[in-house]
Amino acid sequence: MSSNEKIILALDVPSKDEMLALLAKINAPGCYVKVGMELYYQEGADIVRALKASGYRVFLDLKLHDIPNTVRRAMRGLARVGADMVNVHAAGGSVMMRAAAEGLAEGAVGKRPICLAVTQLTSTSQEMLESEILIQQPIVDVIQSYASLAARAGMDGVVCSAWEAAAIKRATSSQFLAVTPGIRLAKDAAGDQKRVATPGRARTLGSDYIVVGRSITAASDPAAAYRQVVEEWGNTEWKTDN
Numbered sequence: 001m002s003s004n005e006k007i008i009l010a011l012d013v014p015s016k017d018e019m020l021a022l023l024a025k026i027n028a029p030g031c032y033v034k035v036g037m038e039l040y041y042q043e044g045a046d047i048v049r050a051l052k053a054s055g056y057r058v059f060l061d062l063k064l065h066d067i068p069n070t071v072r073r074a075m076r077g078l079a080r081v082g083a084d085m086v087n088v089h090a091a092g093g094s095v096m097m098r099a100a101a102e103g104l105a106e107g108a109v110g111k112r113p114i115c116l117a118v119t120q121l122t123s124t125s126q127e128m129l130e131s132e133i134l135i136q137q138p139i140v141d142v143i144q145s146y147a148s149l150a151a152r153a154g155m156d157g158v159v160c161s162a163w164e165a166a167a168i169k170r171a172t173s174s175q176f177l178a179v180t181p182g183i184r185l186a187k188d189a190a191g192d193q194k195r196v197a198t199p200g201r202a203r204t205l206g207s208d209y210i211v212v213g214r215s216i217t218a219a220s221d222p223a224a225a226y227r228q229v230v231e232e233w234g235n236t237e238w239k240t241d242n
């Protein structure tokens with residue numbers, strides 16, 4: 001397994017030209033990248049096809065959240081685009097998640113893409129959960145409950161913060177994926193993220209994949225920052241006592 005296989009680089013840039021410039025700087029051919037709303041809404045499905053044709057693995061992060069019929073039909077189309085991983089919001093409910101999985105299976109040309117459910121965004125704090133979303137439980141309990149629902153609805157894993165990775169595996173199984181954004185190198189500011197961890201800490205806590213954006217993309221030397229993330233991840237062991 002190559003050392004960067006579990007590091008997903010968030011290509012949060014507004015155009016294909018900027019994406020190509022960033023990828024050239026980082027120089028990690030075939031790495032895992034994430035196309036999110038900023039890039040996809042400008043460049044469309046062609047950006048995913050171009051990345052796949054160049055050998056990258058692609059997480060298409062569009063966080064679908066709609067009625068089941070719409071999500072099913074949208075996923076049918078997205079599966080044809082060829083992404084390796086896609087996501088929905090778990091808050092859409094189990095019927096919607098099941099419809100997403102079915103749509104992907106219907107549209108997939110080969111293997112169906114990994115489908116994840118976003119539990120609570122890493123920009124959500126306990127305080128926000130209670131005062132704005134009006135959920136009064138501890139955030140980790142909410143995430144465990146969403147993970148369990150997602151597993152029963154046929155999802156392959158969830159998006160959560162590294163701090164909930166072990167809890168979601170306890171609620172589901174060790175194979176159920178914890179894909180964790182909110183990753184920062186120790187010296188970097190959290191910005192809008194509320195539940196953050198360093199790459200090494202995320203590995204210790206049980207993340208299967210980490211999603212890293214600004215700690216790399218906004219660094220003065222993105223290639224060096226990418227290498228540091230890969231090294232920190234690779235030099236850390238998962239602790240079995242989580």
Ligand SMILES: O=C(O)c1cc(=O)[nH]c(=O)n1[C@@H]1O[C@H](COP(=O)(O)O)[C@@H](O)[C@H]1O
Pocket residue numbers: 010012036061063087118120121122123159160181182183193211212213214215
């Ligand atoms: O689904 C996601 O990828 C996602 C879920 C979540 O809860 N939090 C989160 O930050 N993300 C994405 O992960 C990336 C994190 O970017 P940075 O904060 O710059 O590292 C962004 O592209 C977000 O859209």
